[in-house]
Amino acid sequence: MTKSYRGLFVGLVTLDLIYLAESAPKNNQKLVAVDYTVAAGGPATNAAVTFSYLGNQATALIVLGSHPMTELIRSDLHKYPVAIADLDPTTDTAPPVSSIIVTQNTGERAVISINAVKTQANDDSIPPDILHNIDIVLIDGHQIKVGHTVAQIAKADNIPVVVDGGSWKPGLEKILPFVDYAICSANFHPPNCDSPATVFAYLHNWGIPHIAITHGEQPIEYLSGEKTGTVNVPAIRAVDTLGAGDILHGAFCHYILQTSFADALEKAAIIAANACKHFGTRRWMDVE
Template identity: 65%
Template sequence: MKRGLFVGLLTLDLIYQTEYLPARNQKMVASDYAVAAGGPATNAAVAFCYLGNAAMVLAAVGVHPITHLILADLQQCGVTVADLSPDCTEPPPVSSILVTEATGERAVVSINAVKTQVTADCIPADCLQGVDIVLIDGHQMEVARAIARQAKSHNIPVVIDGGSWKPGFETVLSLADYAICSANFCPPGCYHEAEVMEYLLNLGITHIAVTRGEQPIHYWNHTQRGELEVPQVKAVDTLGAGDIFHGAFCHAILQQQFVEALEVAARVAAHSCQFFGTRRWMEEDRVDV
C-alpha cells in the first residue's frame, strides 16, 4: 500500500442533475442529487484511496457543523484529513453544481479557498512521514510551497493539478516532478498550448500533460512529445473527472512509466464519467487499471 498526501481544497459539494440549466428567475426540480466532500485534491485523494492506497487530505476544515458532513463522507471513503485550521468556526467552502442530463456537462458555483487561506506554520508536524507521493491543487499556495520544498528534500515526487492558473503557482511549479494540466491552465502571458508548454519546460518540469476532455491528451516526456487517445464513453456526469484522473495518475505513476500512468488515469476518469456524482462510479465493478 502506498501513501499519498493531497494538498489543497476541501469543500462540501451539493450536486443536482437537471434537464437543462435554469433560466433567469426560474425554479426547477432536479431529477437526482448527491452530497459529498469535494475539491480537486479531495476527489483525487478519494480515487487514490479507492485504488488500494492510503490517502490524507491537507486542507482547512474547522469546526463548523457542516464539516461533520464532509468528514463523514471522507471517512466512508477511507480518506483521512489533516486540518490546517482546526479552531476555525466559519463555514467551509460549499459548491453548488448543476449537471445537465443530456451531455453530462457541469456548471459550478463555489467560493473555493479564497476566504480560508492559511500560512505554512499551520502545517501539522510529520504530515509527510511515510508519504510516497504528493499532489497539490494550488488552492493553499503558501502551504503547498512549503510541502513541495519538504517533499523535494526527501525525494518524494510532486504532482501538480493545474486546473486553472492561481497567483503564486510559479513558485510551486518549479518544485514539481509532474504537471498535469487542463486546457484552461494559462500562466500569465500564455494564450496557446505551445506557450504553456514552453513556460512549464522553462521551469524545469520534465513530465507534462494537458488533458482536453474527450479529446486526446497531449504530453511531454523529457524531450518526447506525444498524443494519447482517451476512452470514448457516453458521459452522464463530467464533474470531478479531472480530479479522479489526478488521483488515478498518482496511483499509477508509483508503479509505471509516465505514458502508461496517463493511460491508466484516462481509463479511470472515463469510467467515472458514466455515473452521476463523484462517488457512484466506485460502487460498480472495479475499473481495470
C-alpha cells in the first residue's frame, strides 16, 4: 500500500464558474453554453485537491472568510477532501471569482479573474504549528508574505518546498532562495528572462536544485543538479486544459516524495493529461 503523505498548499482560492461553449464570445455576443460546472479553483487549491485524490492529506492555507459565496468553495473542498486553514476567517469580502470559457473543439480556455489582489494576508495570520508533520509544501506565489514565511520555516525544518511558477509575481524573488523544486509554465518570465534558457539560468542562480518548464502538450524541459533532459507528455485529445498545470503540480508533490525528479514529472504529466480528457477540474476524478 502506498504511504499517505501530508501536504501544505499555500496561495490562492477562487470560485470557478466554468462554461463549455463552441467558442469564447466576441464583443456584444451572447452564447449559450453546452455545459457548466462550479468548483473551488486557484493553483494551490487545485493542486491540494489532486494531492488528496492520490491518497494523501492536503491542507490549503488560503484566505477564505465568511461571505455566503464561500459555502460553495467549502462544500467542494469537503467533498474531495481538503482541509482549510483560513488566513482571515472573519473577512466578509467575497472570494475571487474566475469566469472560464472552455472551447469545445480544442479544450483551450479563456479566464478572467482578479486573483488574490484584494485578499492579501500578513504572515502574522499563519496558524501556529501549521507545518507540524508536513511532508511537502507547495507555494503558488499569490500570497507572497505568507509564502515567504512558510518557505523559511519549511527550509529550516528540511521540508521540501515546491513553487508553482505559472506566471511571474512581484515579490517571488523573496521565496526562491528557499525552494527545492520550481515547476514553471512557458509563461513564467522573471525579470529580464525571455527564453527557457534564461529562466533556467535565473532560477539556478537562486540555488534551486531542480527546475522544470512545461510547454503544454510538448515535452517538459528540466534541470536537475547539473543534468538536463526532457519528459514526454502523453498525446491526447484535450477536452479541457483548465487547471492542467495545477493538477500536474499536485501530482508532482505526491510522486516526488517517492521517486526521482524526472520520474515524478513523468508520472505527474500522465495525471494531468488524463484530467484534460474531461470537462472541468473535477470530473476526471469522478469517473475513475
